[in-house]
Amino acid sequence: MRYVYGFEEEAPGGRELLGGKGVGLAEMTALDLPVPAGFTITTDACRAYTAAGRQVPDGLDEEVDEHIVALEERAGKQFGDPHDPLLVSVRSGAAISMPGMMDTILNLGLGDVAVAGLAESTGNPRFAYDSYRRLLQMYGEVVEGIDGHHFENALAELKRERGVTQDLDLDADDLRELIATFEQIFAQDAGAPFPQDAREQLRRAYRAVFDSWDTPRAQVYRRTYEIPDDLGTACNVVQMVFGNRGERSATGVCFTRDPSTGEARLYGEFLVNAQGEDVVAGIRTPEPIERMRDVLPDAYDELVTTLERLEEHYRDLQDIEFTVEEGTLYLLQTRTGKRTARASLRAAVDMVDEELITREEAVARIDPAQLDQLLHPMIDPDATVVVAAEGLNASPGAASGAIVLDADTAEERGRAGDDVILVRWETTPDDIHGVIHAKGILTAHGGMTSHAAVVARGMGKPCVAGCDTLHIDATAGVIRLGEQELSEGDVITIDGGTGRVIIGSVPLVAPSIDENFRTVLGWADGMRRLGVRANADTPEDAAKAREFGAEGIGLCRTEHMFMAPGRLPVVQRMILADAEPERRAALDDLLPMQQADFEGIFEAMRGLPVIIRLLDPPLHEFLPSLEEATSDAMRTRIRQLHEANPMLGSRGCRLGLQFPEIYEMQVRAIVRAARAVADRTGEPPLVEIMHPLVGFREELRRLRELTEAVAQEEPSVAYLCGTMIELPRACIRADEIAEVADFCSFGTNDLTQTALGFSRDDAEGKFLTHYLEDGVLDANPFETIDQDGVGDLMRIAVERARGTKPEIKLGICGEHGGEPRSVAFCHELGLDYVSCSPYRVPVARLAAAQVALAEAGVVAVAIGG
Numbered sequence: 001m002r003y004v005y006g007f008e009e010e011a012p013g014g015r016e017l018l019g020g021k022g023v024g025l026a027e028m029t030a031l032d033l034p035v036p037a038g039f040t041i042t043t044d045a046c047r048a049y050t051a052a053g054r055q056v057p058d059g060l061d062e063e064v065d066e067h068i069v070a071l072e073e074r075a076g077k078q079f080g081d082p083h084d085p086l087l088v089s090v091r092s093g094a095a096i097s098m099p100g101m102m103d104t105i106l107n108l109g110l111g112d113v114a115v116a117g118l119a120e121s122t123g124n125p126r127f128a129y130d131s132y133r134r135l136l137q138m139y140g141e142v143v144e145g146i147d148g149h150h151f152e153n154a155l156a157e158l159k160r161e162r163g164v165t166q167d168l169d170l171d172a173d174d175l176r177e178l179i180a181t182f183e184q185i186f187a188q189d190a191g192a193p194f195p196q197d198a199r200e201q202l203r204r205a206y207r208a209v210f211d212s213w214d215t216p217r218a219q220v221y222r223r224t225y226e227i228p229d230d231l232g233t234a235c236n237v238v239q240m241v242f243g244n245r246g247e248r249s250a251t252g253v254c255f256t257r258d259p260s261t262g263e264a265r266l267y268g269e270f271l272v273n274a275q276g277e278d279v280v281a282g283i284r285t286p287e288p289i290e291r292m293r294d295v296l297p298d299a300y301d302e303l304v305t306t307l308e309r310l311e312e313h314y315r316d317l318q319d320i321e322f323t324v325e326e327g328t329l330y331l332l333q334t335r336t337g338k339r340t341a342r343a344s345l346r347a348a349v350d351m352v353d354e355e356l357i358t359r360e361e362a363v364a365r366i367d368p369a370q371l372d373q374l375l376h377p378m379i380d381p382d383a384t385v386v387v388a389a390e391g392l393n394a395s396p397g398a399a400s401g402a403i404v405l406d407a408d409t410a411e412e413r414g415r416a417g418d419d420v421i422l423v424r425w426e427t428t429p430d431d432i433h434g435v436i437h438a439k440g441i442l443t444a445h446g447g448m449t450s451h452a453a454v455v456a457r458g459m460g461k462p463c464v465a466g467c468d469t470l471h472i473d474a475t476a477g478v479i480r481l482g483e484q485e486l487s488e489g490d491v492i493t494i495d496g497g498t499g500r501v502i503i504g505s506v507p508l509v510a511p512s513i514d515e516n517f518r519t520v521l522g523w524a525d526g527m528r529r530l531g532v533r534a535n536a537d538t539p540e541d542a543a544k545a546r547e548f549g550a551e552g553i554g555l556c557r558t559e560h561m562f563m564a565p566g567r568l569p570v571v572q573r574m575i576l577a578d579a580e581p582e583r584r585a586a587l588d589d590l591l592p593m594q595q596a597d598f599e600g601i602f603e604a605m606r607g608l609p610v611i612i613r614l615l616d617p618p619l620h621e622f623l624p625s626l627e628e629a630t631s632d633a634m635r636t637r638i639r640q641l642h643e644a645n646p647m648l649g650s651r652g653c654r655l656g657l658q659f660p661e662i663y664e665m666q667v668r669a670i671v672r673a674a675r676a677v678a679d680r681t682g683e684p685p686l687v688e689i690m691h692p693l694v695g696f697r698e699e700l701r702r703l704r705e706l707t708e709a710v711a712q713e714e715p716s717v718a719y720l721c722g723t724m725i726e727l728p729r730a731c732i733r734a735d736e737i738a739e740v741a742d743f744c745s746f747g748t749n750d751l752t753q754t755a756l757g758f759s760r761d762d763a764e765g766k767f768l769t770h771y772l773e774d775g776v777l778d779a780n781p782f783e784t785i786d787q788d789g790v791g792d793l794m795r796i797a798v799e800r801a802r803g804t805k806p807e808i809k810l811g812i813c814g815e816h817g818g819e820p821r822s823v824a825f826c827h828e829l830g831l832d833y834v835s836c837s838p839y840r841v842p843v844a845r846l847a848a849a850q851v852a853l854a855e856a857g858v859v860a861v862a863i864g865g
């Protein structure tokens, strides 16, 4: 097996074999760009080394020697030469970049004799000694694991003695003295003096690079970013070029476009007379790249043309490292530049205009998860924040406001125009008015499906839920966040996208749906097959959904309407009723309210289909807790309704069958609303009535009968009648259920709970977190569909339902409907549409286009990557 390839040689593999840095150097060499000569030791070598228990594979040292000889010939210098030595850098580089995890050594090949030779042959002793002290430190840290502070302290000490502040103020003699100190530190900490032999330095250096792959910090990093452990790292050996040779030398980093706005202009920094990491290390303040035009004009011009060529070649924004040695430019690295979502969109649209890429490539290139950033206010990424506590990231976006501990005050202060954060142990339907008037919600208790989380997501409001270290003393008006005590009125900031809670206010940046955003999503719409609808319960949400490009409503929940203030007492009267007549009287009062709700939604969604789901939650959710009950009748009813496991109890269509008058009222309200809107606008709404939690054909057959009977009593409107598919039995029996359904919508949250036997609230933050940390599961099945299990049930359901009724409409309305990998899966299943919260609609539109492009083989897309 061959382990080493020169940059100019053809290698039998790309990034996986050579690492990102290695392929970049080889490609730039092939493009005839100014890259120093060098070679790459492959990831195969690293894997072989690791597998053999840190044994260098046979033949590797010899291959490296041969390549060094070739390098010597090209450079006209000898490695280890005492007069004018060839120097190299040794740089790790894995297939996937792991910033800061692995290391680089510069100026390798120097020793006590060679440094004097270099000083003489270059006539620049300061440069020679500066290079050597850097080698001693980097080699000491990387190969011997010496604490870098020992070197840094010695340098600081010397500067203090000399009364100077800058490294550059130290002259050659000072640096010689520093080297003596560094050598002492080295010998003491490593237990042996710095090896003077260049080849020995090199051999030990690349072993250390391989070892760095398996350090605990690298392992932790890989786990966090889901990078496989068996990739291994490559190691690049590159002839040194020197940015520290004086005023006509420099080193810098540069993006081909502005990575925060996407604007087409060079964006970068450089430092004259400096080496390698000085630019990013913050030792000196670097200068903006434009200044290079004045100080090193020729090298600057060449940099500009080189970057143009690189963009043309890679057809994407590049991030490069360069060095100028005595006026000559060298490139040391190129990679695809990381950028903000805003910059991604702008650069993609500009590149299409420049005819650099196609529209398909532009669409394929935007990370759907990153789009989410743009749809909610977020904490200014440049701000430094101190996190006081962390909870679940229950609803994205960030908000700052004064702490308020009860809903009434939240409403009062919110109405008065104050920004408030409602802080509760947990929220209940009674708090809804406070939630509406707060900027964000923070709870100590409850999971991703807790009341606060669901309501906040529906409203597009930030929420951090289940914050364990939050303690509330409402009577004293104080809370504790970890160690900190705060009072009502103190300002906090919550970041619902990450779960962070921060004391004080933090600069936020507003969501921005700009022209580029619209343009790219417009292109995406023309490329996707999957429809995209939204889950929306109110006319406001429906309007928002439309604005974000939803093609209909896939789920309108009616329970939130029941919880609205003013309604709850009527709903409670209905629930407390002892007999049917009383219940009907309460329902008669609710009917016009529901009808008005539906009219609002139908009007907002004119011309687009709306699925309304009949009442789903168990009735006790509309009653207060036993302690808060206000009458004996209420207490009795609460006891009667108590269930050991409400998630599997009297809810969904079971309610509709047990108390038909509830569903009758809802159907009547829907039909009347549809008629009224049709009369008013001349355009009949596209109504779809959905029954929840069906497991048996007979359940849906009866409910369909009920639906039709009520509809017949009312002025005629067209509607569809369908069901949720959210129980394993419904998936298996989808063929029978399809006989009585016009459409089916997968409720993947309940389907995941019932298929896996996980209750979401009990899983997240508890055993599921443990499973994910321990690697029992790779992903949270409530975030991305468990394709092997739940997904297979869905596949069965699709096949069986279509077997009975090929034209049946199939969709998904769980939160998974807005998650890119799940969207791709739904496309593959052949569903007709996905439905998700309004704020995720753009994400779903993009993800649906990307999977269609990938399927058609137009462009390669890495969804969720």
Ligand code: ADP
Binding pocket: 036, 088, 089, 090, 091, 092, 100, 103, 104, 106, 238, 239, 240, 241, 242, 243, 275, 276, 277, 321, 322, 323, 332, 333
């Ligand atoms: P990282 O992955 O941390 O960026 P690199 O291997 O790219 O590490 O190198 C660290 C710094 O040293 C970079 O600024 C790089 O440009 C510079 N560098 C690496 N090799 C050489 C070389 N042969 N000549 C000059 N500078 C180099």
Ligand code: MG
Binding pocket: 100, 102, 103, 104, 277
């Ligand atoms: Mg580094």
Ligand code: MG
Binding pocket: 321, 333
């Ligand atoms: Mg680098």
